[in-house]
Amino acid sequence: MTTPKPKTVAIIGAGAAGLMAAEVLSSRGVPVQVYEQMPTAGRKILMAGKTGLNISHDEPLPTFITRYTPTDPLAEFVRQFSAADIRAWMNGLGIDSYVGSSGRIFPVQMKASGLLRAWLHRLEQQGTEFYYRHRCLGVVDNELSLAVLDKHGDMTEQFSQKFAAIILACGGGSYRRLGCDGAWQAWFGVDEITPLYASNVGVVRTWSPFMQSIFGQALKRVTATVGQECVHGDIVISHYGMESGLIYKLNRSMKDALDYHGKICLYLDLLPAKSIDDITQALNRNKKQSLNTSLKKIGLDAVKIALLRECTDKTDWSDFCKMADFIKKLPIEFDGFRPIDEAISTGGGVKFSAVNDKLQSKSNPYLFIAGEMLDWDAPTGGYLLTACLAMGRAVGGHVWQFVQGGR
Structure with missing residues (x-):
């Protein structure tokens, strides 16, 4: 076990929620280490962009937030980072967007690769460190157990590390081949979890x-x-x-x-x-x-x-x-x-009753949770990505306050 890294925040998962949390924190000078068990970041974002990255929806906000189940926990996050904010954020990355005839919002280039490249470049410029082929095995207080994987996905070594705070943004349980395997469910008590189920599926x-x-x-x-x-x-x-x-x-x-x-x-x-x-x-x-x-x-x-x-x-x-x-x-x-691994997303996950309004675990104050890991559901149409981005942005701000001593 190595010594704690002062003020350093660990993020588990390089998907939409994890990357957005990393952006907020690194832009404010907080050292961030992102651990991802896959060889590269944003694999589910790239998958979503194969037929055009539908990142959000242009419908009125009061209607937009009703798409979420449950509505109340998601509403405030989405209000704070709505479709208009997402378009402005994309523009800041040099990615133009447009609203399709159905109201769905896409990058002009349609594909996700350009947006992801620009985003990762910004994060690296801000000092975010990425550790690929690193699997989280569990978390106790502010200490992570991690394993290094070889190109076949087999563990080659294990180590533990303490951090000022830990953000879990591991995704749900669909598309196992992209890294969303739901293994994190074992890190929580039975009363903290709603079993995962297939959503947006045939x-x-x-x-x-x-x-x-x-x-x-x-x-x-x-x-x-x-x-x-x-x-x-x-x-x-x-x-x-x-x-x-x-x-x-x-x-x-x-x-x-x-x-x-x-x-x-x-x-x-x-x-x-x-x-x-x-x-x-x-x-x-x-x-x-x-x-x-x-x-x-x-x-x-x-x-x-x-x-x-x-x-x-x-x-x-x-x-x-x-x-x-x-x-x-x-x-x-x-x-x-159809089986959960064929689903576009999953419902279930960590109950909102297990976290406070800052998405901080009630059983572990060092632990914050964001994205599809939480127990919510939404249809396709840009709602899924919007919620993950909005929660990542919110949790980044809350963790920043936490590491400054404002618990």
Whole structure:
């Protein structure tokens, strides 16, 4: 064991929350050491940027903060570092941004690599030290147990080090290959943790062989309802069930339904722009034609027709009133969610009741926690990254006060 490093802060995890905390602290002259078990920083940020880095959303702040579950603990962090602040911060890194037609905010270059390079350069210029291939094994008071990893991920040596404060920003439990393995759960008491669960992930249903021809295709412009939640958009039919941003938005209601009923029932309106009376009349006018022809004439495409046939009984196909009902409210049952490692994010984690309003552990005053490790959830659309950046910024400020003696 080496001697304590005066005023030095350790950050475990080089993701969005950890890097933002490092920026705040190093900009104020605090020595920062970032430990990351992967060979490079920001791997999940880079993954998110493969199809365009959706870093935040331009919707009004009062609406924005309702996207989080629970809302209250996240609201203040996001108010203090909102979408407008994130755009200004990006601009300071030399990264221009724009608001897409959906309200989502992206860097003009779309990819995450340019932003990450500029960010890491700034951190290094401010004196932040990075230690890659270093795995945290645990924390007791202000002492970290660490292991050095070789290129295969095997431990080559272990050591311990004391710090003025420690920030855990280890991420959730999805995308294990990117370093988010959830191993940190073992460092907390059972009463401090809500078990991790998959979020922003597809739902599972066993289709009949009839559906194979439409796997990978989309249900366009549908309205989906689970419980009291209703969302409009597109859904992709997968070999395992369904997925898309629309499905992700309904994940919370789906989880509640699964916990309460043991199954998920999704209701689909396949033609939201048409009334049930219009659909019934149109089907009756075309009753001498085949069912497929009648359904096409009222506006259903091949994907919607296939799903309608899959989820209804053949004996109902000649009953136009029933078919109109199904077109407007088609029930589809699902068995659960895809595995946590396929999820974009995870809910669960360290309970907010285990930390104070400074994100400081109530059981260990030297320990601060930020990002996806905490027990919150949000859909995709820029909300996840915004919250991680906002919490990282907040916890950096609180740790700065702590190391100055303002506990």
